[in-house]
Amino acid sequence: MSSKLILKIFFTLILAFIVYSLYLYISRLERFTEISYPERFLSSEDFCKDKEIRRLSFSPNQIQDLQVALNSLTECTFIKLSAGNFTFNNALTINGVNGILLEGTGKSLTTIQFKDAGNVNGVDVEASNSFTIRNLRVLDSPKNGVEIRLSENIIIDNIEVTWSNRSGESMKNNGAYGVYPVNVVNVVLQNTDTFYASDAGLYVGQCINAWVRNNRAEFNVMGLEIENTINADVHDNIVMNNTGGFLAYDLNKNTIVSRNIRVYKNKITNNNNPNFANTGIVKTVPAGVGIILTSIRDIEIYDNEIGNNKSTDVAIINGLVSETPNFSEWPMNNWRAYNIHIHNNRFLGGSGSSVDNGNTNEKDRPLGVLVAMVFDALKEKESSGDGASFTYPNMIYDGVEPGYTLLTMTTWFGDIAGNHNQICLNNNDKGKFSPILLDMNLPALLNNSEDPTKESIASAIERGATLTYKSDDNYGGNPPNGFNCEGYKFQGMPKVEGIPTL
Numbered sequence: 001m002s003s004k005l006i007l008k009i010f011f012t013l014i015l016a017f018i019v020y021s022l023y024l025y026i027s028r029l030e031r032f033t034e035i036s037y038p039e040r041f042l043s044s045e046d047f048c049k050d051k052e053i054r055r056l057s058f059s060p061n062q063i064q065d066l067q068v069a070l071n072s073l074t075e076c077t078f079i080k081l082s083a084g085n086f087t088f089n090n091a092l093t094i095n096g097v098n099g100i101l102l103e104g105t106g107k108s109l110t111t112i113q114f115k116d117a118g119n120v121n122g123v124d125v126e127a128s129n130s131f132t133i134r135n136l137r138v139l140d141s142p143k144n145g146v147e148i149r150l151s152e153n154i155i156i157d158n159i160e161v162t163w164s165n166r167s168g169e170s171m172k173n174n175g176a177y178g179v180y181p182v183n184v185v186n187v188v189l190q191n192t193d194t195f196y197a198s199d200a201g202l203y204v205g206q207c208i209n210a211w212v213r214n215n216r217a218e219f220n221v222m223g224l225e226i227e228n229t230i231n232a233d234v235h236d237n238i239v240m241n242n243t244g245g246f247l248a249y250d251l252n253k254n255t256i257v258s259r260n261i262r263v264y265k266n267k268i269t270n271n272n273n274p275n276f277a278n279t280g281i282v283k284t285v286p287a288g289v290g291i292i293l294t295s296i297r298d299i300e301i302y303d304n305e306i307g308n309n310k311s312t313d314v315a316i317i318n319g320l321v322s323e324t325p326n327f328s329e330w331p332m333n334n335w336r337a338y339n340i341h342i343h344n345n346r347f348l349g350g351s352g353s354s355v356d357n358g359n360t361n362e363k364d365r366p367l368g369v370l371v372a373m374v375f376d377a378l379k380e381k382e383s384s385g386d387g388a389s390f391t392y393p394n395m396i397y398d399g400v401e402p403g404y405t406l407l408t409m410t411t412w413f414g415d416i417a418g419n420h421n422q423i424c425l426n427n428n429d430k431g432k433f434s435p436i437l438l439d440m441n442l443p444a445l446l447n448n449s450e451d452p453t454k455e456s457i458a459s460a461i462e463r464g465a466t467l468t469y470k471s472d473d474n475y476g477g478n479p480p481n482g483f484n485c486e487g488y489k490f491q492g493m494p495k496v497e498g499i500p501t502l
Contacts, residue, residue: 035230035260038186038209041498042153044101047130048076051099060084073097081136083109091120098129104136107160107193115140115164121147122161122175125154134158144177145194154187155500162195166219172278174198178220182206190214190502199282200225201242204232206256211493213237214502221277222247222285223268228256233493234263236502244282244289245271245309248296252319261299262492263291269348270308272357275365286311286356286368295319297339300490307348307433311355311368312393314435316340316423318400318442336400338421341490346431352392370452371396374440374466377457391436393468397423399441425469437469 040046054074058066059082069079070092076099083105092112094100102123104110114122122141125131125148134157138145145161148154161178165171178194178201181187186209193216194201201220204210205227212234217223223239225247226232239245245268250258268290277283285292288311293299295318306313316337352375356368379390400421428435444465447456460466 036208037231037494038153038496041186041188041496042130043155043498043500044076044078044099044130044132046498047099047153048078051076053078056080057082058086060086063087070094073100075099077101079103081105081110081112084111086110086112087116088112088114088122089117091117091124092122094123094125094128094131096127098131100128100131102131102133102136104134106135107137107158110136111139112136113139114142117142119143121145121180123147126150129153131155132157136160137162138178140164141175143175144180145175145197147177147180147182148184148187149181150183151181152185154181154184156181156187156189156192157500158191160193160195161197161201162193163197166196169276171196171276172198176280177201177203178217179203180205181210185209187211188500190500192216193218195219197221198277199280200247202237203227204229206254207232208256209493210234211499217242219273221275221282223271225249226258226261227251228254228258229261230256230259231493232261234261235265237266239266239268240270241273242271243273243275243277243287244285244292245269246290247282247285247292247294248299249281249292250295250319252295258296259298260490260492261296262490263299263301264303266304268304268306268309268313272308272310274357274359284365284367286360286365286371288312288351288355288357289315290351291315292317293337293340296337298490299339300341300343300492302342302344304345305348305431306345307431308350309394310351310353310357311371312396313347313351314342314395316396317367317398336421338423340422341424342395342428343425344427344430345435347394347428347433347435348431349394349433351394351433370445371440373452373454373457374438374445374461377454377461378438378466378468381458381461393436393438394433395425395435395437397437397439399439400443434470439467439469441466 290309
């Protein structure tokens with residue numbers, strides 16, 4: 001082989017390596033949407049203040065008239081439903097009309113039911129700005145209870161969404177989401193109750209500017225979910241008796257990357273119900289998780305009451321941990337959880353000792369299996385010979401770092417315990433239980449393979465790569481350097497004219 005050919009092959013390989021490296025780097029870049037706030041929130045009443053308003057009233061025996069009215073809506077139509085049960089055989093649809101108000105007499109008095117409808121949403125709204133729905137109950141929608149898409153200035157106030165299937169296998173037939181605003185700019189979700197949704201009871205996704213407050217989510221798979229959303233205040237909600245409580249999550253490579261989220265003054269307790277999801281990412285959630293932070297950043301969680309979630313109170317994990325079982329694919333799109341400030345919360349205890357209620361499932365909920373294995377290994381190592389009890393960690397962090405390697409694709413730079421993702425914990429000792437964080441350090445648990453084993457887990461713990469941190473430990477920065485928690489107080493939502501009061 002000639003020297004010229006050898007040089008040509010050499011430089012081709014170098015070029016290919018550079019191109020491949022650039023591809024990996026670019027594939028992992030996050031997209032940033034600029035943060036902006038509304039100058040004014042235009043509710044349906046504000047939008048129609050100087051316009052002609054068409055007011056229509058209907059009782060349950062006027063379903064056909066109501067359907068005709070919905071099919072010929074004009075701007076600024078206010079619809080009032082009397083007390084009683086309105087049964088629909090199709091979705092209640094509003095499309096491309098602004099300034100619509102749909103109002104019942106009260107969420108315990110007016111019911112719109114969709115049990116005999118086809119595979120449709122209950123209330124289905126698209127491209128309709130300044131829409132308000134309030135004071136009614138949505139029952140048995142085949143898909144989502146209330147879905148609102150591609151709209152601005154939306155108010156969801158004082159409604160209930162629920163299903164009649166409340167036990168056993170039949171719950172898998174319930175609709176996925178209770179309340180589902182998606183691709184909405186400026187949304188207020190308040191005073192609303194959701195029960196028995198087979199995905200999430202309360203959901204805000206791919207939205208900009210959200211006020212989520214004074215709601216209740218119970219008996220759903222996931223109680224409350226914020227996904228790919230910029231600017232959100234989530235406060236004074238009761239999230240309990242679900243499979244999992246609160247989820248903040250970013251879908252990989254979505255054009256809206258979450259920023260500036262505050263979660264405060266919520267009650268997130270006793271989320272231990274068995275998982276009855278039929279499909280989707282929530283099917284992988286083990287029972288007994290209070291808060292899940294997945295592929296999220298710039299989020300502040302404070303002044304919440306959290307406890308009695310039997311798997312863990314707080315889980316902070318890389319987004320692709322649950323999206324794919326193929327660990328070797330992670331480094332190509334490694335959207336990590338980072339810039340997270342968890343402080344001044346009240347933990348009640350009761351977490352860790354019964355992961356997935358003791359019914360771990362390797363096929364459907366492998367994360368529960370992994371956590372249980374790590375807990376067992378820690379207990380075996382840390383429990384003393386005289387029978388001293390082991391204190392289970394109530395916060396879990398996967399420890400997947402931002403680094404990656406180009407060639408092996410199965411390892412990360414530095415599989416040692418540390419805080420390279422800037423997870424900041426302080427002053428969380430106001431309740432009955434002082435929290436303990438388990439830094440699982442997943443790369444160390446894997447030990448360069450695709451699946452962890454009992455041996456690899458024991459090895460990671462033995463060499464100090466998987467550690468627990470108590471409330472008085474300095475968890476921040478790359479040890480021994482601390483991390484400035486004060487730098488991660490996020491602005492949240494400012495006061496905006498036109499926002500309805502609670």
